[in-house]
Amino acid sequence: MLALVVGGLGMTGVLYLLLNLWWPGWYLDWYYRRNNIKVANGIVNALSKGKFLIDIFEDFAKATPKKPFIIYNDEKLSYEYIDKKANQAGRAAMEIGIKPGSVVAIMMYNEPGIVWSYLGFMKVGYQIAFINFNLRAHSLSHSVKASGAKTLIIGEGDGLIEAVMDILPEIPDVTVYVRGKTGEEKPPSFISFDLVMSRMSTDHIDKSVRKHVLPFTPNVYIYTSGTTGLPKPAIVPHVRCLAAGCSFNVFGMTADDIIYEPLPMYHSAALLVGFGNTVTKGATMVLRDKFSATHFWEDCRKHDVTIIQYIGEVCRYLVAQPKSKLDGIHKIKYAFGNGLRQDIWAEFKNWFNIPKIIEFYGATECPIGLSNITNKLGACGRSSPYLRQFTPCAFVKFDLEAQAPLRNRNGFCVPIGPDEVGLMIVPLIEGKTSFQGYRGKKADSEKKLLYDVFQKGDKYFNTGDLLRVDKEYYVYFSDRVGDTFRWKGENVSTTEVSNILTDVDFIHDANVYGVLIPGTDGRAGMAALHLNDQSLTTLTPAMCASLSKHVTDVLPAYARPKFIRIQKELTMTSTFKQQKTSLVKEGFDVTTVTDPIFYLNPGTHTYLPLDHVVYTQIMAGKVPL
Structure with missing residues (x-):
């Protein structure tokens, strides 16, 4: 008997060794695949019952009516309360004449109103465009017009009414409603949405009102700068919202979990992932109007938060705060997000006592997503040949000079090797992966596609991101390509910023790009300027003041160039495109x-000459750009 046991153990050991030789990393593949199946099962289970996010929310509103759904400013708002407000919001929208299937644009800070507005508009089958509340001037009017919405609802908060007032001549066919402001508090031309809501019933809205909604019917439009031009509304259908809402299945989120959400709800991270998973689990979300490093852990302790969401800058701000003995005291089990840099990863995890960090890679319009569920430092996912059968993608060599994938003599893309950096692309396979594109110009969507990648007739989605794949198939984010860079967790379109800079009367042309600053995430904006007056070799104080005022008035803080370089002639490529590589x-x-x-002084918000002393201070992290 003993001999049989020993023999069996020996055979098991031999099989284990052979398996490792034949399929290195099989155990990691199995672990990742098992957890990804949990996500897939959540999606399939809901769709098999004909349920989308709004149906799941309504189920929980019936099953757990008194349970806190949203905690905002320490006020606990139950599932029942939010459901009734959503019923009123949906009815109010129909009362003012918005037809089912129409687009409604909303521009609100993080507040309960954005939650019940979204839910209420889903109840009646609308498509909802989430407008970035940082936008101003032409960028804002463009975003509203690109949505196709004839109704814009703005929320409470400083600056929103003024911002919309400024663009009214550019959106003459859009009716503006205001939530949270009545009477003398709002402009006479704006209508109080709250007043309409107050007259509506809180009773359940029959599902038949949204009978036209199918899995690939657009649910929301999330704006992304993509790789070129002004913000574009990425189409996110109901099935994608459902999939994002099941993403926390990879680590077993339950109804008992409490999510802390300080990220803006106009972003897919907060709306689709944070809010979506709260809905699908029947959990609770602590909603904060904006991120605050000083109140972050205090809020988490006060509300027994178990899951936090982050972008890279969030973690860096938290690490930079004065240390406290209370920092590691909380009930957090998971931190989920993207952009956490390797240089602070370990410090963030260890100092704040975070058991598990789930770093992910994804984009609003990207057909797939990756996630690092094994605490691998610095990785944003894993993509082995086995896993690519289920989450298909490829990584190809990228020509930085041509700003395009490198092609071999046969015209096909070239896969990268281990530990090389390459462009991530996703095959578009019918029934498996799809790209919904952007609302509006077909050309905008077409720019995200690559054809004849590995063979004639194939088609791939171009993520516009450079990533590195190591020998264990872990994936690490490297950089963005094209006309976009990322700063402070936001995508910045160089084309848009260039166009805004050339509105200044003394600027002939502007070449905008992102530059690295030690100790920061992403790239800070920099612009090389060519002046109209060619006799000038620099900016005068008056020109600095004028330029500073212009970028402050028109651009959100994250998009304002932090550095200005004056060139006698802008450098061009052989194909007469602006040369960025050497400037970067x-x-x-x-x-x-x-x-x-010149640099944008953080104290005076004006451009000042950059000398060696200030340069040294910036490189040492002593100037908070």
């Missing part, structure tokens, strides 16, 4: 660049 490499290094460079 040179950055704002005044020790090597002979052109005048």
Whole structure:
């Protein structure tokens, strides 16, 4: 008997060794696949019952009516309360004449109103465009017009009414409603949405009102700068919202969990992932109007938060706060997000006592997503040949000079090797992966596609992101390509910023790009300017003041160029495109660049000459750009 046991153990050991030789990393593949199946099962289970996010929410509103759904400013709002407000919001929208299937644009800060507005509009089958509340001037009017909405509802908060007032001549066919303001508090031309809501019944809205809604019917439009031009509304259908709402299945989120959400709800991270998973689990979300590093852990302790969401800058701000003995005291089990840099990963995890960090890779319009569920430091996912059968993607060599995938002599893309950086692309396979594109111009969607990638006739989605894949198939984010860079958790379109800069009367042309600053996430905006008056070799104080005022008035803080470089002539490629590669490499290094460079002083918000002293301070992290 003993011999049989020993023999069996020996055979098991041999099989284990053979399996490792034949399929290295099989156990990781199995673990990832098992957890991804949990996500897939959540989606399939809901769709098999004909349920989308709003149906799941209504089920929980009936099953757990008194349970807190949203905690805002320490006020606990139950599932029942939010459901009744959503019923009123949906009826109010129909009362003012919005037809089922229409687009409604909403521009609100994080507040309960954005939650019940979204839910209420889903109840009656609307498509909802979430407008970035940081936008101003032409960027804002463009976003409203691109949505196709004839109704814009703005919420409470400083600056929103003024911002919309400024663009009214550009959106003459859009009716503006205001939530949270009545009577003398709002402009006479704006209508109080609250007043209409107050007259509506809180009773359940019959599902037949939204009978036209199918899995691939657009649910929301999330704006992304993509790789070119002004913000574009990415189409997110109901099935994608459901899939995002099942993503926390990878780590077993339950109804007992409490999510802390300080990220803006106009972003897919907060809306689709944070809010979506709260709905599908029947959980609770602590909603904060905006991120605050000083109140972050205090809020988490006060509300027994178990899951936090982050972007890279959030973690860096938290690490930079004065240390406290209470920092590691909380009930958090998981931190979920993207953009956490390796240089602070371990410090963030260890100092704040975070058991597990789930770093992910994804984009609003990307057909797939990746996630790092094994605490692998710095990784945003894992993509082995086995896992690519279920989550298909490829990584190809990228020509930085041409800003396009490198092609071989046969015209096909070239896969990267281990530990190389390449462009991530996703095959578009019928019934498996799809790209819904952007609302509006077909050309905008077409720019995200690659054809004849590995063979004639194939088609791939271009993520516009460079990533590195190591020998264990872990994936690490490297950078963005094209006309977009990321700063402060936001995508910045260089084309849009260039167009805004050239509105200034003394600027002939502007070449905008992102530059690295030690100790920060993403790339800070920098612009090389060519002046109209060619006799000028630098900016005068008056020009600095004028330029500073212009970017402050028109651009959100994250999109304002932090550095300005004055060039006699802008450098061009052989195909007469603006040359960025050498400028990006040179950055704002005044020790090597002979052109005048200015920086946006964080105290005065004006452009000042950058000298060696300030340059050294910026490189040492002493100037908070």
